[in-house]
Amino acid sequence: MDLDNILSISGRSGLFILKTQTSHGIVATSIIDKKRIVTSANQQISMLSEIQIYCIGKEIPLSDVFKKMLVFEKGCKTTIKPKSRATDLENYFFNILDDYDKDRVYPGDIKKIIRWYNILVDKGKIKLVKSKIDLKPDQREDKSTSKEFHK
Numbered sequence: 001m002d003l004d005n006i007l008s009i010s011g012r013s014g015l016f017i018l019k020t021q022t023s024h025g026i027v028a029t030s031i032i033d034k035k036r037i038v039t040s041a042n043q044q045i046s047m048l049s050e051i052q053i054y055c056i057g058k059e060i061p062l063s064d065v066f067k068k069m070l071v072f073e074k075g076c077k078t079t080i081k082p083k084s085r086a087t088d089l090e091n092y093f094f095n096i097l098d099d100y101d102k103d104r105v106y107p108g109d110i111k112k113i114i115r116w117y118n119i120l121v122d123k124g125k126i127k128l129v130k131s132k133i134d135l136k137p138d139q140r141e142d143k144s145t146s147k148e149f150h151k
Contacts, residue, residue, distance in 0.1 A: 006048045007046065008045070015116055016028035017033045018047075025039040048116065053097065074095055078117060082133075089110045089114070092114075
């Protein structure tokens with residue numbers, strides 16, 4: 001999952017793709033409507049690849065949280081709405097990440113993560129990759145011992 005050029009910009013809703021940096025800010029394109037924007041240096045810009053989620057005794061990358069959400073939601077958008085009650089959001093997030101630090105991850109943070117996840121899934125930026133199960137040689141069907149029935 002590559003989140004390296006995907007940004008969140010304070011004061012602007014949605015997510016953006018970094019196009020270039022200028023001496024006074026950045027030029028980016030909205031993932032939602034493809035509009036081009038120019039930011040100033042005083043706006044807070046966060047790259048999703050650099051965001052960490054507080055867990056008990058550690059921090060995990062946002063990309064790992066998105067992977068867990070993809071598996072939980074079977075590659076679809078979330079079953080919970082970002083505007084749900086705080087307790088519902090916390091229960092949902094606990095199902096995704098059971099060791100997240102409830103004292104440091106607020107309902108507002110969970111709302112943002114759900115919104116971002118839904119945008120990325122909706123626009124095809126993240127997808128559930130079904131991996132092939134590779135059987136060890138001793139688990140493969142042994143053709144020499146299989147019985148064939150002939151009439």
